[in-house]
Amino acid sequence: MRTRAMRIIPVTLAIGALIAAPLSAFAATQPSLAQAAVAAATTHAPRGALVSAEQIARLTAAELDKAALDSGFVGAPKSRYDVTVYRVIYRTIDPEGRPTTASGIVVLPNGRRGALTVAEYLHGTTATKAYAASVSADSTDRLITALFAGTGLAAVAPDYLGLGLGPGKHPYIDTKTETSASIDLLLAARTFSARHGVTLKRDVLVTGFSQGGRATLGVGRALTRGEAGAFRLGDLRGVAGPYDLLNTELPAVFAGQVEPHVATMYLAYFTTAWNRTVGLYNNPREAFRPPYAKTVEGLVDGTHTEEEIANGLPDTPAKLFTKAFYAKLEHPTGRFRQALREADQICHNWTSPVPLHFYSGTKDTDVVPANSTACATALRARGTQVTVHSMGPTNHFATAMTAYPQILQTWTP
Structure with missing residues (x-):
């Protein structure tokens, strides 16, 4: 963020x-x-x-x-x-x-x-x-x-x-x-x-x-x-x-290499956006702990300042996500893992003609x-x-x- x-x-x-x-x-x-x-x-x-x-x-x-x-x-x-x-x-x-x-x-x-x-x-x-x-x-x-x-x-x-x-x-x-x-x-x-x-x-x-x-x-x-x-x-x-994302940035988040409050904001934005394009949860309560399940999607709708977003989120990802969804982010499987692999093809499926x-x-x-x-x-x-x-x-x-x-x-x- x-x-x-x-x-x-x-x-x-x-x-x-x-x-x-x-x-x-x-x-x-x-x-x-x-x-x-x-x-x-x-x-x-x-x-x-x-x-x-x-x-x-x-x-x-x-x-x-x-x-x-x-x-x-x-x-x-x-x-x-x-x-x-x-x-x-x-x-x-x-x-x-x-x-x-x-x-x-x-x-x-x-x-x-x-x-x-x-x-x-x-x-x-x-x-x-x-x-x-x-x-x-x-x-x-x-x-x-x-x-x-x-x-x-x-x-x-x-x-x-x-x-x-x-x-x-x-x-x-x-x-x-x-x-x-x-x-x-x-x-x-x-x-x-x-x-x-x-x-x-x-x-x-x-x-x-x-x-x-x-x-x-x-x-x-x-x-x-x-x-x-x-x-x-x-x-x-x-x-x-x-x-x-799959093999470097997400693992770094859960290894503590990314500042926790920064990781929380990135993941809130990423998760809600990918839910619209990939489909990660059916109800916010599946992914987010209370009281954030009621507010997080609205926080990152584009109309709030970054200060407002930061103030509306906890200081660590573990406090934001449910235990089950936190595990899903840490160890992606199924459709989510496949979407990450596809996104990361920018490093794999082409050759640049210029340095x-x-x-x-x-x-x-x-x-x-x-x-x-x-x-x-x-x-x-x-x-x-x-x-x-x-x-x-x-x-x-x-x-x-x-x-x-x-x-x-x-x-x-």
Whole structure:
């Protein structure tokens, strides 16, 4: 679960921006906005069709540099361009393959025209709709995406389904829709960018943090398989991702390697989301102890802040789950185990045509670094060239703060 330290950006990022409304106001208006977005797209509109776009921020290169420094991205290259941030709503599909919409951002470097390389940034765990990059002026995800544009790249970042102005609930850790929402944003961005005199080059640079680090592999696989039209994979960099759920991340939770309060929030979000897509319980009372059985699904419906979610949960998974369901999570069997195995195929059933880079921190107690080594071993066996970069004794968020200046340096045109 993301924390305030990874979400709050200094006031410089909000200069010239559309400041996000208070969460209570957003929660009251968001359903109607999302419904309007769905209604605005015709039934027969293809995936990746652009529904709407609006400018939400303009940032100078100096403002970007100050925000990066103040936020802890030490060593990031100096921005060469002012940038403009746009919120787009576009057509995509839900977990059942039915038409829906999603939101995201497209960030363009001011003054650049012609053919630009596109960088796609995939965000980490966010349980609150209003914290998405397309809505919150305080979003670290918006900053990272803008920093890529500041180097001269065209940059995009999906909110995924059910976040930002997307309708419904977010299907957390759902590789299928993380991938489809990300691919479809690329298609929408191509249409949008052309209106601003920018053509997106074929090769896509893909990176993501935490949940987004895992999603990075799904998007890389889809690009490799030709699932994004003319786009293809140009580079692939995952930061602190839970790539290996079944054999690494879940066992680490029950071995005490993940901070208990963090594990509780992750598992509450994961369990309720997977119950909608996979089916883990018939009644919340089967999975959750009282009084949480009555409240946990509502806590993670996208309208509550992360502080509210944390305050509404116990401090350990054992206090949240029933004894039987706790055992099910610790030792998955049947349909649940099969779903985990299928999800973890991102490390097994494809070969990247470009070198893959993982970034991990040895003090990460959210997503244990063994995820990177396990996935790297599996992908190397398939012929992928993989490098695991250690960011040293850094925690989960410090890993990102250390890795992204390096990635920015690597990708600067």
